[in-house]
Amino acid sequence: MADPATEAHIPRQTLTFKFRLRDKHAAELNRQARAVNFVWNFCNETQQKAVHSGRKWLSAFDLQKLTNGASKDLDLHAHTIQRICRAYDDARKTHKRPWLRWRGRKSLGWVPFNTGHVTFDGEAFKFRGVVYQTMHLRDELKLGVKIGAGSFNADARGRWFLNITVEVECATSAPISRVGIDLGLKDLATLSNGEKIASPRFYRVSEEKLAKAQRARKTPKRVRNIHAKIANRRKDFLHKASVNIAKQFGLIVIGDVSPKKIAKTRLAKSSLDAGWSNFKRMLAYKAIRHGGSTLEVSERYTSQTCSCCGAIPASSPKGMGALGIREWACSDCGAVHDRDVNAARNILRLGQQSLTEGALA
Numbered sequence: 001m002a003d004p005a006t007e008a009h010i011p012r013q014t015l016t017f018k019f020r021l022r023d024k025h026a027a028e029l030n031r032q033a034r035a036v037n038f039v040w041n042f043c044n045e046t047q048q049k050a051v052h053s054g055r056k057w058l059s060a061f062d063l064q065k066l067t068n069g070a071s072k073d074l075d076l077h078a079h080t081i082q083r084i085c086r087a088y089d090d091a092r093k094t095h096k097r098p099w100l101r102w103r104g105r106k107s108l109g110w111v112p113f114n115t116g117h118v119t120f121d122g123e124a125f126k127f128r129g130v131v132y133q134t135m136h137l138r139d140e141l142k143l144g145v146k147i148g149a150g151s152f153n154a155d156a157r158g159r160w161f162l163n164i165t166v167e168v169e170c171a172t173s174a175p176i177s178r179v180g181i182d183l184g185l186k187d188l189a190t191l192s193n194g195e196k197i198a199s200p201r202f203y204r205v206s207e208e209k210l211a212k213a214q215r216a217r218k219t220p221k222r223v224r225n226i227h228a229k230i231a232n233r234r235k236d237f238l239h240k241a242s243v244n245i246a247k248q249f250g251l252i253v254i255g256d257v258s259p260k261k262i263a264k265t266r267l268a269k270s271s272l273d274a275g276w277s278n279f280k281r282m283l284a285y286k287a288i289r290h291g292g293s294t295l296e297v298s299e300r301y302t303s304q305t306c307s308c309c310g311a312i313p314a315s316s317p318k319g320m321g322a323l324g325i326r327e328w329a330c331s332d333c334g335a336v337h338d339r340d341v342n343a344a345r346n347i348l349r350l351g352q353q354s355l356t357e358g359a360l361a
C-alpha cells in the first residue's frame with residue numbers, strides 16, 4: 001500500500017492540452033454555447049439593473065444563487081452555469097466595469113466545465129454522457145487520467161477545440177548521467193558523449209520552398225499555410241529530440257548561443273533563434289517531468305579550450321575561421337577533438353563547476 005506521506009511528495013506537473021474536436025460535435029456544442037451566452041447575458045442584465053436601481057452589485061455567489069436550477073431548462077451542466085457566473089464576476093472585476101459586453105452570435109463559442117466533469121476512456125472524452133472524439137491524442141493521456149477544469153472553445157471559423165489541464169506525476173529519481181549540449185547550425189545539438197542531432201533537411205528546404213512561393217506571388221493565405229506547416233514540423237522535431245535527452249540525462253547543461261554562430265547562417269536569424277529557445281524551453285520542462293534539471297552556461301571559450309587538459313592551446317580554433325574547422329588536435333596534450341563535442345564537454349564541465357560553487361556559497 002502506498003504510504004500517504006511519501007505519496008504527497010511525488011512532484012506533479014500540470015500540462016495544458018488543446019485538442020481539435022471532430023466536426024460532428026459542432027451542433028451540440030453550438031447549442032450549449034448559445035445557452036452559455038444566455039446565462040452570461042442574464043448575469044449582465046441582472047447586474048445592469050442592480051447598478052441602475054442603486055442596489056448592491058452582484059457577486060459571483062449572488063449570481064450563482066440566481067441561476068440555481070436553470071440547468072435543466074437550459075440543458076447545461078449545473079457547474080458550467082456556476083463557472084459562467086464566476087467568469088462573469090472575474091471579468092467585470094478585471095475590466096473594472098459595472099457591466100460587460102453582451103455575448104451574441106459573433107462571440108466565439110465557449111462552454112466551460114469543472115474539474116472531473118470531462119473524463120477520458122483511453123480513446124475519447126466524455127462530457128455529460130456524450131462522447132467527444134478528437135483529431136489527435138497525446139501520449140501523456142492515460143486511461144483514468146484526472147482532467148481538471150477547462151473549456152470547449154470555438155475559433156473564428158467555427159471549429160471546436162477541447163482545452164484541458166492534466167496533472168501528471170514527475171519521476172522522483174533522475175537518471176544519474178549528465179550531459180553537456182552545444183547548440184549549432186548544421187547539427188542542432190552536439191552532446192558531450194559524442195552524439196549529434198542533425199538539423200533535418202526541411203529546416204532549409206522548406207525555407208527555400210517558402211521563398212519560391214512568395215516569389216510566385218502566391219496568395220497570402222497560401223504563404224501563411226506554408227509558414228504554419230514548417231513551424232509544425234520544426235516543433236515536432238524539437239519535441240522528439242528534447243524528450244530523448246530528458247529521458248536519458250538527469251543534469252542537462254546547455255550553452256547559450258553566441259551571436260557569431262547566428263551571423264554565420266543563411267537561415268533567417270529569427271527562425272534559428274526561435275528553434276534554439278524552443279529547444280531549451282522544451283528541454284527544461286521535460287527534464288523536470290523526468291526528474292532532472294537543466295542549466296545554462298556561457299559558451300565563451302568552450303570551442304577554444306581543450307576538454308582534456310583544460311588549456312587554450314595555440315592550435316585550437318579561434319577567430320573568424322573557427323567555424324569552418326571541424327576537427328583539431330591540442331598542441332599541449334595531443335588530444336584530437338571534434339570541435340562541437342569538445343565544446344559540449346567544456347559546457348558540461350562549466351555546469352558541474354557552477355553547481356559545486358553554488359553548493360559552497
Ligand SMILES: [Zn+2]
Pocket residue numbers: 306307308309310311313330331332333334335
Ligand atoms: Zn589539451
